Amino acid sequence: MVYDIDALVVGAGFSGIYMLYMFRELGLSVKLIDNGSEVGGTWYWNRYPGAGSDSASEVYRYSWDKEDLRTYHWSNRYLSQPEIQGYLKHIVERHNLQQYIQLNTELLSAHFEHRAWIVRLNDGETIRARYLATALGGLSKTNIPNIPGIKTFSGDIYHSM
Numbered sequence: 001m002v003y004d005i006d007a008l009v010v011g012a013g014f015s016g017i018y019m020l021y022m023f024r025e026l027g028l029s030v031k032l033i034d035n036g037s038e039v040g041g042t043w044y045w046n047r048y049p050g051a052g053s054d055s056a057s058e059v060y061r062y063s064w065d066k067e068d069l070r071t072y073h074w075s076n077r078y079l080s081q082p083e084i085q086g087y088l089k090h091i092v093e094r095h096n097l098q099q100y101i102q103l104n105t106e107l108l109s110a111h112f113e114h115r116a117w118i119v120r121l122n123d124g125e126t127i128r129a130r131y132l133a134t135a136l137g138g139l140s141k142t143n144i145p146n147i148p149g150i151k152t153f154s155g156d157i158y159h160s161m
Contacts, residue, residue: 011135013041
């Protein structure tokens with residue numbers, strides 16, 4: 001069975017939650033999927049001791065929610081991972097976005113045919129969507145570049161996430 005929607009968003013971090021919100025505001029039928037068991041994107045996956053932001057807390061807010069900008073309180077200038085992820089959970093709840101989010105769900109394949117994206121998910125579901133918006137983030141998985149000789153290099157290699 002194929003499930004038809006206007007827009008499918010992949011990734012439940014800052015960008016994915018924003019796209020979900022905006023598609024809904026446009027009146028589109030929308031679904032967001034994420035492989036994690038909670039929203040947060042990078043801030044869900046990177047939970048090592050001391051994980052936190054290297055940017056000031058005021059940049060970790062959605063500017064489209066003016067009331068929340070005035071009332072949501074950060075505890076520090078530089079935020080810890082739990083506080084950032086907590087903010088994203090707060091936004092999802094505040095704007096009733098839970099009903100559009102499907103967690104523990106992996107996109108297995110996507111191809112474009114007949115003016116729609118056909119997306120197959122790990123739970124066996126198939127979605128046909130007019131729009132496919134990927135918000136996977138640059139920090140969600142390690143990406144080691146394919147440099148000739150890297151596998152046989154005997155020196156130290158340092159790589160950021």
